[in-house]
Amino acid sequence: MLRFETAGESHGECLVATVTGLPAGIPVSAAAVDRELWRRQQGYGRGGRMKIEADHAEIVSGVRHSQTIGAPIAILIRNRDWQNWTEALPVENFEGAEEKKRPVTRPRPGHADLAGAMKHDFRDARYILERASARETTARVAAGALAKAFLAQFGIGVLSHVVAVGPVRLERRACWEELKALSERDEILLGCVDAETEQRMKAVVDEAYRTGDTVGGVFEVVAHGVPPGLGSHASWDTRLDGRLAQAIVSIQAVKGVEIGDAAQAASEFGSRVQDTIHYDAEGRRFTRGSNRAGGLEGGITNGEDVVVRGLLKPISTLRRPLESVDLATRQPALASYERSDVCVVPAAGVVGEAMVALVLAQAFLEKFGGDSLRETRRNFEAYLDQVRDF
Numbered sequence: 171m172l173r174f175e176t177a178g179e180s181h182g183e184c185l186v187a188t189v190t191g192l193p194a195g196i197p198v199s200a201a202a203v204d205r206e207l208w209r210r211q212q213g214y215g216r217g218g219r220m221k222i223e224a225d226h227a228e229i230v231s232g233v234r235h236s237q238t239i240g241a242p243i244a245i246l247i248r249n250r251d252w253q254n255w256t257e258a259l260p261v262e263n264f265e266g267a268e269e270k271k272r273p274v275t276r277p278r279p280g281h282a283d284l285a286g287a288m289k290h291d292f293r294d295a296r297y298i299l300e301r302a303s304a305r306e307t308t309a310r311v312a313a314g315a316l317a318k319a320f321l322a323q324f325g326i327g328v329l330s331h332v333v334a335v336g337p338v339r340l341e342r343r344a345c346w347e348e349l350k351a352l353s354e355r356d357e358i359l360l361g362c363v364d365a366e367t368e369q370r371m372k373a374v375v376d377e378a379y380r381t382g383d384t385v386g387g388v389f390e391v392v393a394h395g396v397p398p399g400l401g402s403h404a405s406w407d408t409r410l411d412g413r414l415a416q417a418i419v420s421i422q423a424v425k426g427v428e429i430g431d432a433a434q435a436a437s438e439f440g441s442r443v444q445d446t447i448h449y450d451a452e453g454r455r456f457t458r459g460s461n462r463a464g465g466l467e468g469g470i471t472n473g474e475d476v477v478v479r480g481l482l483k484p485i486s487t488l489r490r491p492l493e494s495v496d497l498a499t500r501q502p503a504l505a506s507y508e509r510s511d512v513c514v515v516p517a518a519g520v521v522g523e524a525m526v527a528l529v530l531a532q533a534f535l536e537k538f539g540g541d542s543l544r545e546t547r548r549n550f551e552a553y554l555d556q557v558r559d560f
Contacts, residue, residue: 172317172532176309178247179300181255185247187309189232189316191535194240195543196320203227203315207247210311210520212358215375215385215513222251227312238316240541245312249305259300274299275497278505280486284497293497295506304422304485304514307521314524317531323543324534324550325395328527329353330519332361333479334388335371336378340364346394346475361389361516375513382490384512386423386482389519391526396465397550398456398473398557400533409469410533417525418480421518426481430464445474454558471533478526482518485511 171191178185207225225247232243257270273294277283286298318328329349333340340362348363360375362368371387378385401410411429418427435443446459458474465476487510494505538553540546 172528172535174310174313174528176306176313178249178306178309179259180249180303180305181251181259181300182249183252184249185306185309187245187247187313188242189245189313190242192232192238192240192243192316192320192531193535193540193542193546194238196238196316196323198229198233198236198238198316198319200227200229202319203229203245203312206311206315206318206520206524207308209353209358210308210517213361213514213516214359214372215378215511215515216517217509217511223249225308227315243316245309247308247312259296272296274506274508276491276494276503276506277497278486278488279492279494280483283506287497295497299508302422304517304521307421307517307524310521310528311524314521314527317524317527320531321527321534323547324397326393326530326534327395328391328393328523328530330361330389330391330523331363332371332387332515332519333390335360335362335513335515336374336385336387338367338370338374339388340367344390344392346392349392358516360513361519378484378512382488384484384486384488384510386484387513387515388479388481389515389522390477390479391418391519391522393465393476393526393530396471396473396476396530397554398471399553400471400530400537401466401469403468403470410471410529411466411469413529413533414466414476414478414526417529418478418522421480421482421521421525423482423485423514424480424518425483428479428481429466430477431462432464435462476526476530478522480518480522482515485514487511 173191174189176187204226228246230244230246232241258272274296277295282298282302283295287295331344331349331352344363352363360368360371362371374385402408415427418424443462445461445463448457450457461474465471465474487508491504491507494503496503538546538549540549
């Protein structure tokens, strides 16, 4: 089974991603992984941390001569900011360390600070926020880049775009070619495929900057070229829509998920929601008149693009802090502030791509297996013949 884990703290020495279960023979480009890390750092509204870090993936195991070897893969991403935190967050205690700490005793509303401190019995939320920070998603993106490389061998691509920032929303669908062009840009504003809408989004971020606030939005992840038959209807935990939803909501600040046109469909009659079924005799395949289901029916992919949206709340760290309580004195206080972002919706979309790619790669290997890429491809091509003969 394909599995991944991440480790590391926001201001620690490095972040770590481990990936196990990928078959041998997948071409891996370190430059391609770094490109994904770069994409995650972009977007109007990012804070000062992104000016410090220039994320680079060090693949230290599981890849040799630019191919996976069927062994666990480990990736390190070093934190440049660690040099400013070596005494505040040492691995081993030392005499005088107490004076070097940077305690956080005024928890931020909406952050993991207070809940985590109570759970782990800390009077200082520093250790909580260091791991709860969205800096952790850097390691997810590195792992997701490997999943993308695997899926690409079977003609599957995973990309994202921003459909809303604050109250400004893209009022049309984006095609796959637009998403590809967006992903290839060397300058990223807010990750929207429509220039006029993107400028209106920028005005919302400017207002948040001006007032010391933050702003959220909605990103959409599209997986193109996904075959029918991934996932299962048979058990609740094998339904692919549920697994994708959990993966998206696990991203920091994401509070909701939508698959296909779920929100609109909830207010419609069934005759206006379902995707009609047709047959292309020449291509020997079933097609749909629309894709309101987002490529999933009964927890199974149906051959259309998989479309998943993440609803991202405004991040919790505000330059104009909200009311809180000091953990040491129990007295009213303004919440702590650390260098932070104003808008992270484009970056969250890139993280969403990684999570969708990892879940799809898991489901793909569950169905087709294989210890080598050639074996997986043989199984996949035999299945496609079966589907064409259906």
